Structures are given as C-alpha cells and as structure tokens.
Amino acid sequence: MGHASNVSTLTDYEQLLRSSDLRVTRPRVAVLSAVHEHPHADTDSIIGAVRQSLAEVSHQAVYDVLRALTAAGLVRRIQPSGSVARYESRVGDNHHHVICRSCGSIADVDCAVGDAPCLHASNDHGYAIDEAEVIYWGTCPNCSSNPHAHTH
Amino acid sequence: MGHASNVSTLTDYEQLLRSSDLRVTRPRVAVLSAVHEHPHADTDSIIGAVRQSLAEVSHQAVYDVLRALTAAGLVRRIQPSGSVARYESRVGDNHHHVICRSCGSIADVDCAVGDAPCLHASNDHGYAIDEAEVIYWGTCPNCSSNPHAHTH
DNA sequence: ACCTAGATCTTGATCCATTCAAGAAAATGG
DNA sequence: CCATTTTCTTGAATGGATCAAGATCTAGGT
Numbered sequence: 001m002g003h004a005s006n007v008s009t010l011t012d013y014e015q016l017l018r019s020s021d022l023r024v025t026r027p028r029v030a031v032l033s034a035v036h037e038h039p040h041a042d043t044d045s046i047i048g049a050v051r052q053s054l055a056e057v058s059h060q061a062v063y064d065v066l067r068a069l070t071a072a073g074l075v076r077r078i079q080p081s082g083s084v085a086r087y088e089s090r091v092g093d094n095h096h097h098v099i100c101r102s103c104g105s106i107a108d109v110d111c112a113v114g115d116a117p118c119l120h121a122s123n124d125h126g127y128a129i130d131e132a133e134v135i136y137w138g139t140c141p142n143c144s145s146n147p148h149a150h151t152h
Numbered sequence: 153m154g155h156a157s158n159v160s161t162l163t164d165y166e167q168l169l170r171s172s173d174l175r176v177t178r179p180r181v182a183v184l185s186a187v188h189e190h191p192h193a194d195t196d197s198i199i200g201a202v203r204q205s206l207a208e209v210s211h212q213a214v215y216d217v218l219r220a221l222t223a224a225g226l227v228r229r230i231q232p233s234g235s236v237a238r239y240e241s242r243v244g245d246n247h248h249h250v251i252c253r254s255c256g257s258i259a260d261v262d263c264a265v266g267d268a269p270c271l272h273a274s275n276d277h278g279y280a281i282d283e284a285e286v287i288y289w290g291t292c293p294n295c296s297s298n299p300h301a302h303t304h
Numbered sequence: 305a306c307c308t309a310g311a312t313c314t315t316g317a318t319c320c321a322t323t324c325a326a327g328a329a330a331a332t333g334g
Numbered sequence: 335c336c337a338t339t340t341t342c343t344t345g346a347a348t349g350g351a352t353c354a355a356g357a358t359c360t361a362g363g364t
Contacts, residue, residue: 024361127252144280209343
C-alpha cells in the first residue's frame with residue numbers, strides 16, 4: 001500500500017531529465033527546480049535554494065549538475081561582464097537580457113528581429129556564426145527613481 | 153645638451169593620457185601601448201608585453217592602470233563568458249565581436265545597424281538602456297578547416 | 305527483486321584571476 | 335625645489351570554479 005506513488009509522483013523535471021538521457025537523481029531534480037524558480041540566479045543562490053529541500057547537497061554536486069544541465073540544453077548559462085555565472089531555464093528561444101548597471105538586476109528581452117535572428121554580422125570575418133548574444137546595459141526603473149538604493 | 157629630447161619625445165600615448173586628466177607614468181604609457189599593439193589581449197598577456205619594455209612592473213600596477221584607462225574611456229574591457237577580462241583600444245564606436253568557440257580567437261565586427269544603434273530592445277522593461285553589447289559565437293575559418301587544431 | 309557496471313555525489317584540496325592593504329616612490333602644481 | 339596627492343611595489347587574501355579519489359547511487363539486465 002502506497003508504493004503506487006512511485007509512479008504518480010513522476011515530476012515534469014524527472015521527465016525533462018529522462019528525455020535528455022540524464023539519470024534522475026535528487027540533486028538534479030532539485031537544481032533543475034531551483035533554476036526554474038529563480039531565473040538568473042547565480043550558483044551560490046542555487047545552492048541555497050537546493051538545500052532548502054535537500055539539506056546536504058555538496059556545492060560540487062551543484063556545479064556538476066549545472067554543467068550537465070547546461071550541456072544537455074536544459075538550462076542556459078549566462079555570464080555578464082563582472083558577474084559570476086548565472087542560470088536560467090528559458091532555453092531555445094534566442095532571447096536576450098537587460099542588466100541594470102546599478103543594482104545588477106536582469107530582465108529578459110525577446111529578440112528584436114524575430115526568432116533565430118541577430119545572426120547577421122556586418123562582416124563575419126569568415127566565422128560560421130551560430131549564436132548572437134545580446135546584453136543591453138542600462139538602469140532599471142527602480143534605480144532610476146531611487147538613485148542611491150544599491151542592492152548590488 | 154640632449155635634454156631637449158624631453159619635449160620631442162612626447163608620444164601620442166602621453167597626449168592621450170593628459171587629455172583624459174590622467175598622470176603620465178611609465179607603466180601607464182607602457183600598458184596603453186600594449187593594449188594598442190595587442191587587441192583583445194588578456195591581463196596576463198598585457199603584463200608580459202609591458203615587461204618587455206619595462207621589466208619591473210608589478211602585476212598590481214597593470215591591474216590598476218587597466219582600471220584607470222577603462223574608467224577614462226581610453227580602453228574598453230570585454231569579458232566573454234568563460235573568459236578572463238580582455239582589453240582593446242578601439243573605443244567609442246559601438247562595435248561588437250565574433251568569438252570562436254573552438255580556439256577563442258576574437259575579431260571585431262562593426263555594428264550592423266548603424267552608429268549608436270542596437271539600442272532598441274523589443275521590450276525594455278522600463279530600463280534606460282545606454283549600451284547594447286553583442287557577441288557573435290561561432291567557428292573561425294581556421295578551426296573550420298582544421299577541426300582538431302585547438303589553440304585554446 | 306537482486307547485481308553489476310558505470311555514472312554521480314561527497315569530501316577536501318587546489319587553482320588562479322582579481323582585489324585588498326600599507327607603505328615607498330613618483331608626478332603635478334605652486 | 336617642495337608639498338600634496340596619486341600611483342606603484344610588495345605581500346597577502348578573497349572567492350568562484352575546478353581537480354581528484356573514493357563512496358554512493360542509478361539504470362539495465364538477469
């Protein structure tokens with residue numbers, strides 16, 4: 001009695017992992033979940049979030065998992081100048097980011113030109129370009145109105 | 153006899169520094185020169201280049217100078233994902249970069265749309281955008297033809 | 305269900321780019 | 335030439351990320 005829950009509790013995250021041929025482990029489910037729930041979080045924040053549901057996960061495991069998930073395309077890693085690595089679960093749509101120079105907040109920006117665009121450099125120097133990464137730098141609404149309230 | 157050379161040897165780099173209200177020191181001239189001569193070089197390469205003309209410069213001095221030059225707008229700092237900081241002397245023209253995923257080589261790309269463009273995000277979320285940084289990722293001609301010759 | 309092979313995680317150390325700190329040296333303006 | 339302020343030297347520390355070895359767990363086959 002009760003072992004039927006093994007089947008009924010298959011989460012979407014487990015499905016995602018399996019469909020990428022990744023073994024399902026508790027650290028992996030927890031990290032994948034954390035990235036979904038905390039877009040643009042850095043590794044340290046992800047470790048913190050993961051440990052709320054799975055207390056004793058090593059930081060090394062989180063690093064390993066993030067690498068595996070990134071390689072599998074389940075998460076995307078971004079690393080703006082001067083920042084540590086950050087991760088997001090929105091993948092495959094070629095979107096970009098706006099970053100506040102003052103507080104570091106990040107927001108998503110749909111690609112301005114279409115779906116898989118931005119791939120046209122004025123002179124590609126013979127490079128075979130497969131991705132155009134755009135980072136818009138500026139000041140967020142909050143920092144614009146409260147110029148001295150740094151959360152950075 | 154001979155001290156007239158103090159005047160005649162004012163280099164362009166000295167002028168650049170003075171016009172930015174920066175004191176002229178040998179480390180600064182050497183670093184500025186190194187960045188001009190080695191576009192996209194990282195700090196370590198710049199330290200090496202600087203020490204060819206000025207043997208005993210501390211790495212800390214180079215870090216400090218690079219920071220000062222960047223703040224003054226005399227050089228530009230770029231830091232692609234997974235790379236250390238790199239510097240270039242081409243500033244003020246809103247150009248972008250293509251980077252080879254295989255060997256890490258970097259080439260300049262003029263802005264595709266015009267002069268100070270690219271500043272139009274599809275939805276800026278209220279951010280006041282002042283710069284659009286574009287990095288094109290791909291494979292350089294050399295790595296395309298010699299797929300296994302990593303210099304990275 | 306159980307076992308095995310191979311992947312993944314834990315533990316603990318290490319790397320290295322960058323920054324911090326304090327005092328010595330140098331540059332500018334008077 | 336001096337005084338003030340900046341910049342450089344020296345040496346240590348920081349922190350994100352990686353390396354390494356062995357224990358643990360997952361998945362697939364029996």
